[in-house]
Amino acid sequence: MLGRFRYGYVAPAALLVAVLLYAPFVWTAYLSLTRYDGLEPPVWAGLANFAKLFDDAALLTSTRNTLIWVIGTMVLPVGLGLLVAVLSYDIRGGAWFRVPFMLPYALSGAGLAMVWSPVLSHDGIANVLLGVDTAFLQEAPANTFAMLAVWTWQQLGVNCLLFVVGLQSIPREPIEAARLDGASGWRLFRHVIWPLMRPLTAVVVGLALVSSLKTFDIVWVLTQGGPGRNSETLAVTMYKETFVASDYGYGSAVAVLLTVVTGLASYLYLRRQVTAT
Amino acid sequence: MHRSRVATLGVAALVLAACGGNGAGTPQKKTELTLYNDKGAWTKYFDEMGALSKQSIGLGMKPTGYTDSAQYQAFIKASFRTNVKPDLFTWQTGGMLAEIVKQKQVADTTAVWQEAIKAGDLSPDLAPYYTVGGKQYCVPMNVAYWGMFYNKKIFDKYDLKPPQTWDDLVKTAETLKKNGVKAFYHTSVLFSFVWFEQLMAGTDPDLYDRLSTGKAKYTDPGVVQVMERWKQLIDAGYFINPGDKTDPGDVLKTGKAAMVSFGTWFNTSMTTRSMKAGTDYDFFVIPNVNPALPKTSMIFESGPLCSLAKAADPDASMKYLKWWTTAQAQEKWATSRGDVSANPKVTISDPALGTVTKDAGGGKYRLVNRYFEATPPQILTAALDGFGKFVTEPGTYKEVLETIQKEADEYWSTHQ
Numbered sequence: 001m002l003g004r005f006r007y008g009y010v011a012p013a014a015l016l017v018a019v020l021l022y023a024p025f026v027w028t029a030y031l032s033l034t035r036y037d038g039l040e041p042p043v044w045a046g047l048a049n050f051a052k053l054f055d056d057a058a059l060l061t062s063t064r065n066t067l068i069w070v071i072g073t074m075v076l077p078v079g080l081g082l083l084v085a086v087l088s089y090d091i092r093g094g095a096w097f098r099v100p101f102m103l104p105y106a107l108s109g110a111g112l113a114m115v116w117s118p119v120l121s122h123d124g125i126a127n128v129l130l131g132v133d134t135a136f137l138q139e140a141p142a143n144t145f146a147m148l149a150v151w152t153w154q155q156l157g158v159n160c161l162l163f164v165v166g167l168q169s170i171p172r173e174p175i176e177a178a179r180l181d182g183a184s185g186w187r188l189f190r191h192v193i194w195p196l197m198r199p200l201t202a203v204v205v206g207l208a209l210v211s212s213l214k215t216f217d218i219v220w221v222l223t224q225g226g227p228g229r230n231s232e233t234l235a236v237t238m239y240k241e242t243f244v245a246s247d248y249g250y251g252s253a254v255a256v257l258l259t260v261v262t263g264l265a266s267y268l269y270l271r272r273q274v275t276a277t
Numbered sequence: 278m279h280r281s282r283v284a285t286l287g288v289a290a291l292v293l294a295a296c297g298g299n300g301a302g303t304p305q306k307k308t309e310l311t312l313y314n315d316k317g318a319w320t321k322y323f324d325e326m327g328a329l330s331k332q333s334i335g336l337g338m339k340p341t342g343y344t345d346s347a348q349y350q351a352f353i354k355a356s357f358r359t360n361v362k363p364d365l366f367t368w369q370t371g372g373m374l375a376e377i378v379k380q381k382q383v384a385d386t387t388a389v390w391q392e393a394i395k396a397g398d399l400s401p402d403l404a405p406y407y408t409v410g411g412k413q414y415c416v417p418m419n420v421a422y423w424g425m426f427y428n429k430k431i432f433d434k435y436d437l438k439p440p441q442t443w444d445d446l447v448k449t450a451e452t453l454k455k456n457g458v459k460a461f462y463h464t465s466v467l468f469s470f471v472w473f474e475q476l477m478a479g480t481d482p483d484l485y486d487r488l489s490t491g492k493a494k495y496t497d498p499g500v501v502q503v504m505e506r507w508k509q510l511i512d513a514g515y516f517i518n519p520g521d522k523t524d525p526g527d528v529l530k531t532g533k534a535a536m537v538s539f540g541t542w543f544n545t546s547m548t549t550r551s552m553k554a555g556t557d558y559d560f561f562v563i564p565n566v567n568p569a570l571p572k573t574s575m576i577f578e579s580g581p582l583c584s585l586a587k588a589a590d591p592d593a594s595m596k597y598l599k600w601w602t603t604a605q606a607q608e609k610w611a612t613s614r615g616d617v618s619a620n621p622k623v624t625i626s627d628p629a630l631g632t633v634t635k636d637a638g639g640g641k642y643r644l645v646n647r648y649f650e651a652t653p654p655q656i657l658t659a660a661l662d663g664f665g666k667f668v669t670e671p672g673t674y675k676e677v678l679e680t681i682q683k684e685a686d687e688y689w690s691t692h693q
Contacts, residue, residue: 227665243347
């Protein structure tokens with residue numbers, strides 16, 4: 001009986017997914033093969049937009065910056081998050097120690113950038129406090145590193161929290177057994193704790209990988225990708241080409257590229273993790 | 278199987294009906310119009326105009342202000358294909374107006390213009406900015422003349438007078454520098470084009486016009502020389518740091534820079550900071566770089582207020598646009614913001630701006646369309662980024678010009 005209605009039950013959800021997720025994706029993929037300014041009907045351009053990707057100096061810069069964001073995110077918010085978690089999960093008052101790291105997570109990306117803008121600008125608080133005259137947001141790639149520091153300030157806490165959950169969910173027996181065998185410190189962590197945490201690490205790193213590949217809001221609010229496009233990420237390039245330059249075709253090509261890169265990176269990483277587990 | 282298909286179709290029909298809106302094209306009689314604009318900071322002034330129009334012509338107006346111009350333009354373009362349409366909306370003159378006229382999206386206002394010119398409410402000199410294919414579209418939401426706002430107290434302190442020649446301006450900057458004061462404001466974001474257009478217009482306005490229409494190249498010697506002059510001014514230390522995020526109104530008020538070049542709308546920033554014209558600040562017309570030019574070049578901008586060709590209530594929208602050009606409406610619009618008006622009958626309370634408006638109307642200046650409107654969006658985006666890079670690293674000017682020209686080549690190859 002139920003079988004006869006099964007399509008009816010899933011139809012609303014399937015329709016929403018099709019209309020809101022698949023249709024825009026297919027439309028974007030189509031636009032990437034056209035010349036389109038948002039007003040006149042799209043004109044078929046074949047692979048011209050994709051050919052332009054390989055001849056665009058700005059895209060090279062945004063790819064470099066996106067790469068810095070990905071590597072930087074793994075080292076700083078994720079790496080330091082793990083460090084704080086390991087140092088604090090097993091000590092008295094550890095939760096209180098982690099609270100300050102968690103607070104900035106309450107801010108949205110745009111809000112975060114607004115808060116840091118007066119700190120990092122040329123006439124900003126950072127220069128006054130440090131007694132220097134540094135243009136934190138002007139020279140590349142230093143401006144990307146400055147924004148990465150802001151990103152770390154916000155993201156460290158949540159990564160730390162996830163790692164703590166992972167650490168607390170590890171069964172005690174293997175750790176106790178390892179301790180009885182004389183393992184401690186780095187060796188205990190490296191050979192017992194870390195392998196046991198692998199499923200959770202895969203999730204944390206996977207999420208960080210995707211979020212760093214699509215970095216947009218913090219860069220847009222702090223520098224708008226400038227000066228002179230030197231702090232653009234792929235997501236910022238996609239937005240600027242589409243909505244600022246009204247080159248919807250090329251912007252869509254960047255969107256397709258970003259989707260492929262994100263999808264491929266996630267697939268390769270997760271496949272490796274699943275195989276290893 | 279049949280029932281499940283019926284159920285599926287039923288759900289799909291409901292969803293599509295919900296997406297479909299409420300019957301496009303049905304004529305409505307409106308008593309309040311929506312005005313979408315990219316001047317979110319002016320919401321207060323639009324509200325005041327809405328109250329006045331309700332009182333005067335029985336037609337209210339509710340503004341919806343965006344602060345991000347790119348988002349705003351994307352919304353307006355998308356609205357052309359949906360039922361969420363604004364009754365009135367602000368736009369840009371130049372290529373952007375021509376684009377939406379070509380798509381038959383914007384209502385013809387030729388009759389409104391003819392009537393307003395006859396009544397003396399609009400100057401015929403403004404009409405070319407609103408003319409596409411021999412017809413007028415939209416009406417002027419605002420007009421602005423560009424010049425230099427300066428901190429009067431700093432000028433008085435160092436016994437400086439508004440410069441009459443370009444050399445005077447450079448000498449003024451030098452005097453300020455010797456006294457530890459930065460002469461000029463500039464920025465690497467959005468308004469990075471200001472000094473380029475000013476130097477171009479003051480050196481060779483014909484070349485500037487040719488550049489806007491793709492008949493000259495950014496790599497032409499005349500443009501390169503302008504960039505070199507700009508570089509000299511930066512290298513001389515006359516400008517504040519382009520990464521400074523202080524609001525330009527505060528820059529002038531605090532004396533971080535003694536001079537800020539903007540349109541007359543910048544006067545609103547002065548009045549909101551309780552600065553008095555003639556005492557705390559003043560305004561002068563920037564002299565030409567090239568003294569041989571017959572007229573002083575003055576950057577001019579005018580932002581249109583438009584209605585859609587397929588407006589929900591075309592009569593009401595047109596009635597509103599007509600009212601907008603009248604002296605009553607313009608008096609309120611100009612006075613509340615402390616700005617100049619497109620209506621020559623309006624008295625400008627600020628003496629300096631009043632003189633500029635009168636002189637400009639009398640043909641004293643060569644009005645040059647602002648770079649923002651004069652340049653097609655794709656080239657503009659590349660240029661704003663390029664100038665942003667240049668003010669941060671002035672040595673890159675040749676590379677910057679080549680990058681802009683590359684974008685210009687691509688654009689003009691399909692738009693001539």
